[in-house]
Amino acid sequence: MRRQRRESRVHERYLRHSKKFPNIWCAGCGIGIVLGAIIRAVDGLQLDKDDVAMISGIGCTGRMPVYVDFNTMHTTHGRALAFATGLKMVRPEMKVIVVMGDGDALAIGGNHFIHAARRNIGLTAIVVNNLTYGMTGGQYSPTTPIGALATTAPYGHIEQPFPIAELAVAAGAAFVARSTVYHVRELEKYIARAINVEGFAVVEAVSYCHTTLGRLNRWGTAPEMMRRLKENSVTLKQAESMSEEEKRGKIVRGIFVEQEIPEYTRLYDRIIERAQQRTSLQVETA
Amino acid sequence: MTTGRIAKELSPASGVLMQGDEACAEGAIAAGCRFFAGYPITPATEIAEALARRLPQVGGKFIQMEDEIASIAAVIGASVGGAKAMTATSGPGFSLMQENIGYAAMAEIPCVIVDVQRLGPSTGRPTSPSQGDVMQARWGTHGDHPIIVLAPSSVRETFDLTVQAFNFSERYRTPVILLMDEVIGHMRERVILPDPNTIERVERASTTVPPEWYKPFENFPADVPPLVPFGEGYRYHITGLHHDERGYPTARLDEIQPWLERIFRKIESSLSDILLYDKDGIEDAETLVIAYGAAARSARHAVELARERGRKVGFLKLKTLWPFAEEVVEHAAARLHHVVVPEMNLGQLALEVERVVGRHKVRRVNRADGEMIQPAEILAAIEDWELAR
Numbered sequence: 001m002r003r004q005r006r007e008s009r010v011h012e013r014y015l016r017h018s019k020k021f022p023n024i025w026c027a028g029c030g031i032g033i034v035l036g037a038i039i040r041a042v043d044g045l046q047l048d049k050d051d052v053a054m055i056s057g058i059g060c061t062g063r064m065p066v067y068v069d070f071n072t073m074h075t076t077h078g079r080a081l082a083f084a085t086g087l088k089m090v091r092p093e094m095k096v097i098v099v100m101g102d103g104d105a106l107a108i109g110g111n112h113f114i115h116a117a118r119r120n121i122g123l124t125a126i127v128v129n130n131l132t133y134g135m136t137g138g139q140y141s142p143t144t145p146i147g148a149l150a151t152t153a154p155y156g157h158i159e160q161p162f163p164i165a166e167l168a169v170a171a172g173a174a175f176v177a178r179s180t181v182y183h184v185r186e187l188e189k190y191i192a193r194a195i196n197v198e199g200f201a202v203v204e205a206v207s208y209c210h211t212t213l214g215r216l217n218r219w220g221t222a223p224e225m226m227r228r229l230k231e232n233s234v235t236l237k238q239a240e241s242m243s244e245e246e247k248r249g250k251i252v253r254g255i256f257v258e259q260e261i262p263e264y265t266r267l268y269d270r271i272i273e274r275a276q277q278r279t280s281l282q283v284e285t286a
Numbered sequence: 287m288t289t290g291r292i293a294k295e296l297s298p299a300s301g302v303l304m305q306g307d308e309a310c311a312e313g314a315i316a317a318g319c320r321f322f323a324g325y326p327i328t329p330a331t332e333i334a335e336a337l338a339r340r341l342p343q344v345g346g347k348f349i350q351m352e353d354e355i356a357s358i359a360a361v362i363g364a365s366v367g368g369a370k371a372m373t374a375t376s377g378p379g380f381s382l383m384q385e386n387i388g389y390a391a392m393a394e395i396p397c398v399i400v401d402v403q404r405l406g407p408s409t410g411r412p413t414s415p416s417q418g419d420v421m422q423a424r425w426g427t428h429g430d431h432p433i434i435v436l437a438p439s440s441v442r443e444t445f446d447l448t449v450q451a452f453n454f455s456e457r458y459r460t461p462v463i464l465l466m467d468e469v470i471g472h473m474r475e476r477v478i479l480p481d482p483n484t485i486e487r488v489e490r491a492s493t494t495v496p497p498e499w500y501k502p503f504e505n506f507p508a509d510v511p512p513l514v515p516f517g518e519g520y521r522y523h524i525t526g527l528h529h530d531e532r533g534y535p536t537a538r539l540d541e542i543q544p545w546l547e548r549i550f551r552k553i554e555s556s557l558s559d560i561l562l563y564d565k566d567g568i569e570d571a572e573t574l575v576i577a578y579g580a581a582a583r584s585a586r587h588a589v590e591l592a593r594e595r596g597r598k599v600g601f602l603k604l605k606t607l608w609p610f611a612e613e614v615v616e617h618a619a620a621r622l623h624h625v626v627v628p629e630m631n632l633g634q635l636a637l638e639v640e641r642v643v644g645r646h647k648v649r650r651v652n653r654a655d656g657e658m659i660q661p662a663e664i665l666a667a668i669e670d671w672e673l674a675r
Contacts (some may be wrong), residue, residue: 016523019530019534020534050518050519051517054515055363065523066523066525066534069520071522072522072523072524073363073366073523074523074524074525074526074527075359075362075389076385076386076389076526079356079386082360083360083363084363085349085351085359085360085363086323086349086361086364086371087366089347089360089362089363090320090321090367090369091367091368091515091516094517111356112352115356174653205667247405268342268349273467275339275342276343276345279342
């Protein structure tokens with residue numbers, strides 16, 4: 001109880017009080033849990049609010065930045081990472097947190113996602129994976145499981161889902177972790193680590209949408225779907241000793257990669273040095 | 287290497303031989319541009335190549351993004367961070383950028399978008415000139431919004447109008463489109479660039495109010511509220527949704543309407559600053575030629591030929607295409623019955639001229655096959671009117 005009260009006071013310090021509540025999310029949604037985890041992670045790192053930017057795209061998760069007292073920007077669908085890339089280039093000292101849903105980050109924004117990872121630019125990408133397009137009412141997304149019903153898959157979904165964390169690892173991210181909105185302490189810890197990473201860091205937060213996909217598939221109420229996240233997930237360590245058959249349909253949680261590779265804006269600083277040395281040499285020899 | 291040489295020889299009295307695309311890059315540097323994001327595309331690639339060399343020399347930053355959508359997004363992000371920022375592309379890339387150009391108009395983020403037009407539609411002919419994007423530059427993104435579009439017709443003018451594009455974008459907090467074309471972009475001319483110290487540079491207005499009072503989208507008293515960069519202690523929200531004066535999403539009509547009125551007012555009340563044009567011989571003219579961009583070069587030649595033959599021909603070269611200089615055109619054509627509008631498209635700006643002066647006064651001269659419009663074609667139209675009289 002005491003901890004809860006202390007935490008709600010932490011949240012109070014970071015939420016905007018002018019005009020912006022109640023929020024737009026359905027009661028029982030997991031997105032608010034991710035926002036809480038981000039706020040506590042930022043608070044734990046004792047970052048100055050002025051030095052934190054939160055950038056989002058479109059969708060339910062895209063609405064997250066408006067509620068928090070950072071430098072916030074709600075951009076176009078799928079493009080949050082590209083906007084954030086420009087901001088980070090000219091403000092490399094800022095902590096730029098990019099929040100996206102699965103459709104935003106991996107369908108319309110999939111190209112930006114893999115290229116930001118490849119480039120290893122110092123952004124913290126948090127993908128709230130609720131397996132669907134919630135805001136538009138439950139269409140299939142790049143992470144909807146095969147066989148699930150969606151409003152655009154009335155006879156069952158036939159496409160393979162993207163494993164977000166594994167994709168980020170393959171694309172070259174410096175840090176990749178996955179947790180769920182049930183494992184909120186773990187999620188908070190991963191987010192804090194991701195913010196501190198020099199380079200592109202991805203945290204996949206597996207969530208659910210009980211009002212669209214959940215209802216359509218009779219997956220139960222929000223608490224029941226939350227219980228599924230608990231019962232249906234295993235740690236990376238547990239997964240190591242499991243067969244492929246046993247792992248099927250399980251959410252594997254943990255840190256998938258944590259590596260030191262040169263960060264993009266730091267590398268670019270060297271480009272500036274090189275260009276300026278060359279120019280001054282030319283002027284001297286002229 | 288070339289650029290190093292250019293940098294050293296920027297303002298010799300004898301001038302330098304320079305391409306339009308290079309002049310655009312140098313104009314950007316001179317205007318204070320310190321961020322460029324782009325994607326390779328003919329005939330605009332040279333702008334990116336020049337800035338990849340030049341920007342780090344002046345402490346600026348260049349990035350080649352994964353596509354044009356990302357390029358304009360990064361430019362807007364950089365501008366929010368406080369840098370003067372630009373991207374450059376051609377038709378296919380310009381089409382991809384449209385959604386985010388609308389975002390910049392909606393969120394009032396200064397930025398410069400260069401479109402070196404090539405023959406379209408679709409992939410068209412990448413190395414052939416065209417003026418086919420005039421209407422797209424005005425209406426390419428969805429929804430009603432103001433925009434400023436400038437069109438140079440020489441290498442030196444490309445330099446000047448690039449500087450001007452940055453100045454307008456910062457002064458009016460708006461995206462500005464520099465509408466070049468393949469002829470202007472690839473053509474080399476001897477140019478004498480101005481002394482950098484004499485160039486007027488508009489810097490973004492700063493605010494004096496404390497952060498808790500700051501309203502980044504305030505409607506009164508000024509039409510252009512200051513935009514404080516992220517990271518400087520003024521934490522606020524930017525969105526592509528309709529928003530209130532603090533930037534928070536709104537559906538209230540009493541918040542949307544004043545905003546809408548202001549973003550148009552900020553442009554329309556400053557037409558005397560924004561509308562750039564050259565006119566000559568209009569006072570006693572019997573025929574008026576209105577042209578812009580590469581076609582203005584042929585048009586000027588045609589006007590000279592016609593005058594040599596004793597005809598009274600006035601010439602109006604528009605450098606600002608949008609907002610359309612309707613009063614300027616109306617005034618110039620007031621007593622005339624013949625207005626010739628040559629364009630390297632099937633008639634785009636002619637629609638505006640016709641709207642203002644009346645359809646029956648206008649003779650269009652069009653070419654949309656990827657070839658430069660010829661002075662003889664324009665001359666024929668001028669003389670045709672003369673004969674008809």
